[in-house]
Amino acid sequence: MGSKDNVNGEHDTIIDNDVNIDNNNNNNKESNEINNSEKEDNIETNETNEVNKNKEDTVIESNKNTQDEGSLGDVEGNIKPMIDYGKIKGSQDVEIPQLLIDQVIGHEDAIETIKKAAKQRRNVLLIGEPGVGKSMLAKGMAEMLPPEVLQDILVYPNPEDTNNPIIRLVPSGEGKKILKSSKSTVSNYDEWKTIIILFLMVGAVLVGFYFKRFWETAIIILLLFLVAALTKLPRNASVGPKLLVNNADKRFAPFIDATGAHAGALLGDVRHDPYQSGGLGTPAHERVEPGMIHKSNKGVLYIDEIGTMNMKTQQELLSAMQEKHYSITGQSETSSGAMVRSQPVPCDFVLVASGNIQVLEGMHIAMRSRIRGYGYEVFMKDYMEDTKENREKLVQFVAQEVKNDGRIPHFSSSALDEIIMEAKRRSGKKDALTLRLRELGGLIRAAGDFAKEQGADLVTAEHVVESKKFSRTLEQQIADRSIIQRKEYSVYNPKGGKIGIVNGLAVIGDRSGLISPIAAEAAPAQSTHEGKIIATGKLGEIARESVQNVSALIKKHTGTDISHYDIHVQFLQTYDGVEGDSASVSIAAAVISAIEEIPIDQTVALTGSLSVRGDVMPIGGATAKIEAAAEAGIKKVIIPRSNLKDVMIEKKYEEQIEIIPVDSLSEVLDNILVGGSRKNNLVKKMKAIGTAVAEKVPNTSIKGNIPNKSN
Numbered sequence: 001m002g003s004k005d006n007v008n009g010e011h012d013t014i015i016d017n018d019v020n021i022d023n024n025n026n027n028n029k030e031s032n033e034i035n036n037s038e039k040e041d042n043i044e045t046n047e048t049n050e051v052n053k054n055k056e057d058t059v060i061e062s063n064k065n066t067q068d069e070g071s072l073g074d075v076e077g078n079i080k081p082m083i084d085y086g087k088i089k090g091s092q093d094v095e096i097p098q099l100l101i102d103q104v105i106g107h108e109d110a111i112e113t114i115k116k117a118a119k120q121r122r123n124v125l126l127i128g129e130p131g132v133g134k135s136m137l138a139k140g141m142a143e144m145l146p147p148e149v150l151q152d153i154l155v156y157p158n159p160e161d162t163n164n165p166i167i168r169l170v171p172s173g174e175g176k177k178i179l180k181s182s183k184s185t186v187s188n189y190d191e192w193k194t195i196i197i198l199f200l201m202v203g204a205v206l207v208g209f210y211f212k213r214f215w216e217t218a219i220i221i222l223l224l225f226l227v228a229a230l231t232k233l234p235r236n237a238s239v240g241p242k243l244l245v246n247n248a249d250k251r252f253a254p255f256i257d258a259t260g261a262h263a264g265a266l267l268g269d270v271r272h273d274p275y276q277s278g279g280l281g282t283p284a285h286e287r288v289e290p291g292m293i294h295k296s297n298k299g300v301l302y303i304d305e306i307g308t309m310n311m312k313t314q315q316e317l318l319s320a321m322q323e324k325h326y327s328i329t330g331q332s333e334t335s336s337g338a339m340v341r342s343q344p345v346p347c348d349f350v351l352v353a354s355g356n357i358q359v360l361e362g363m364h365i366a367m368r369s370r371i372r373g374y375g376y377e378v379f380m381k382d383y384m385e386d387t388k389e390n391r392e393k394l395v396q397f398v399a400q401e402v403k404n405d406g407r408i409p410h411f412s413s414s415a416l417d418e419i420i421m422e423a424k425r426r427s428g429k430k431d432a433l434t435l436r437l438r439e440l441g442g443l444i445r446a447a448g449d450f451a452k453e454q455g456a457d458l459v460t461a462e463h464v465v466e467s468k469k470f471s472r473t474l475e476q477q478i479a480d481r482s483i484i485q486r487k488e489y490s491v492y493n494p495k496g497g498k499i500g501i502v503n504g505l506a507v508i509g510d511r512s513g514l515i516s517p518i519a520a521e522a523a524p525a526q527s528t529h530e531g532k533i534i535a536t537g538k539l540g541e542i543a544r545e546s547v548q549n550v551s552a553l554i555k556k557h558t559g560t561d562i563s564h565y566d567i568h569v570q571f572l573q574t575y576d577g578v579e580g581d582s583a584s585v586s587i588a589a590a591v592i593s594a595i596e597e598i599p600i601d602q603t604v605a606l607t608g609s610l611s612v613r614g615d616v617m618p619i620g621g622a623t624a625k626i627e628a629a630a631e632a633g634i635k636k637v638i639i640p641r642s643n644l645k646d647v648m649i650e651k652k653y654e655e656q657i658e659i660i661p662v663d664s665l666s667e668v669l670d671n672i673l674v675g676g677s678r679k680n681n682l683v684k685k686m687k688a689i690g691t692a693v694a695e696k697v698p699n700t701s702i703k704g705n706i707p708n709k710s711n
């Protein structure tokens, strides 16, 4: 991009790269090589210079902007730390708060709500992107619930009805003691029984020998043996309770993650016992298994993606929440466990449900209403403001991640700077830092692993930068490969000018840019009434819409009625899932180029969403798109002006690509079409579209162009 050069006044203006194509050759639809000659039609010279001067202003401004926000260095090249580290040399010097809730970064409002909910034992629904800290908040909430109210739950045999085991609650820690004493009672009884029988057997042998009555002695011994064996069998009456929930020695209220749990694990179950008939099997109470709702009694039950849980289970969960106790029974109807139903087991938990916004669709309507009525709903942020305090919090986050991982070295201040910078880039916004911290944690671990591999004691900025290369997401890897493939098969070629072909830009996944060439062809309509827009593939709808949007503008300002044409639009080698709205400006440019037979500069790539008025509206993923264009060898990239503040390209791309922010379609055409008077005539006419926008944004290149009323 040459940002520093430009700031220092040594900017390469786009005049240098501007190209002229002989107007007389414009009827020829074949590719035209761009030449760097200064041949301009005299009539157009003054205006072109004006346009180019304005372009310079615009480019300088854009580069300044990315310089300010996207670089660690200042204009002189001095490295400016992201925060004032003071005495802190690295993450090893950063204090980590004791409580988990204080380790959660960037969700002040959500933390406030969680604290309130913990105090009043309210349910909470957390909605947000993956990896922003939802389960961390839920765990933090459990730490805030009072542990002194915890109870142990025991299940006893019911002598009156063996299929209805008895439930008993005792203060936490008592359960273990009861179990121990009942076990020792049983074992003492067994020991005494064995000693007495042995004693009787020895006595019988001695008496038998003394009186020489061997047959009688043998029979007595056999009988004693039988008695011993039979008294072992019916254990039911003598065995003690089973400890269902043990909260002994717990410092905090339980946090149970029931994400993806099936009904048995969630609600409790009674195990099947094939030998239970005839009283020979395991007693019913010993087969009772607690559910997560019981284990989380007096604590937090956390369920991520609650909408994926089946409705029946959600309904049961709801009744457990309402009643605060739930009897345990066998979940499988065909199992002997289904005959058993325990007395109600307490399950007084606080529910923290979470997921992304789609999760609401699968959520039981009464469950949502219950949370709303007896709790709070929180929409989590995925970025926080880029302030000094928040940067410091990110440093704390790095220290936490290093400590939690336990296998990587600490981060030096330069590495911390690099992480803050990456958080900025990943937010996709100028004044923001990402809160998708699980993924940022991935980069921290990758950089740590790399530093360790290199035998370093501290992670440095270089380690972070290097590790970004091998910790690329799948989408980034797909995008990289597609760039190579497309280059190999000449799907696009960043050279010269071509009629009807434009280098569009798209995003796959979260933040991976992709060159998406679009081809348009215009032929006189076959139908006598009206031309057709023929667009293929998944993005056909967007193509049609885009051409329709632009048709009124073209007719009004160029006099060309596109309904006299059949227009074909094709996305060359486009992947499924490429988001398409940002292609609308590109499609419009390709169609205008095809109709007007003016070539498009292939060294330029383009992104933007087009309004019916011809305004270029903001799009997502500006940074990723610009970086993809630079990777693909593109020299200039046109983006909506309103996206300029979001641009934070990596330093290595800054020298490679020039960013041209625009407001209107006419500016797009001005920057992307090549040619002399033909192009200039068209742009001049199209300028009329942008006038309204120019009034709003005075520093655009539209200055001085008056709408041509004659058109």
Ligand SMILES: Nc1ncnc2c1ncn2[C@@H]1O[C@H](COP(=O)(O)OP(=O)(O)OP(=O)(O)O)[C@@H](O)[C@H]1O
Pocket: 103, 104, 105, 106, 107, 129, 130, 131, 132, 133, 134, 135, 136, 137, 304, 354, 355, 397, 401, 435, 436, 437, 438, 439, 441
């Ligand atoms: N706001 C945050 N503050 C501190 N650490 C965070 C934050 N968000 C995420 N992390 C880190 O990322 C890890 C994963 O976060 P967590 O499991 O809470 O995300 P989540 O929103 O529940 O994700 P998912 O919906 O995919 O389960 C945490 O253990 C922590 O290391």
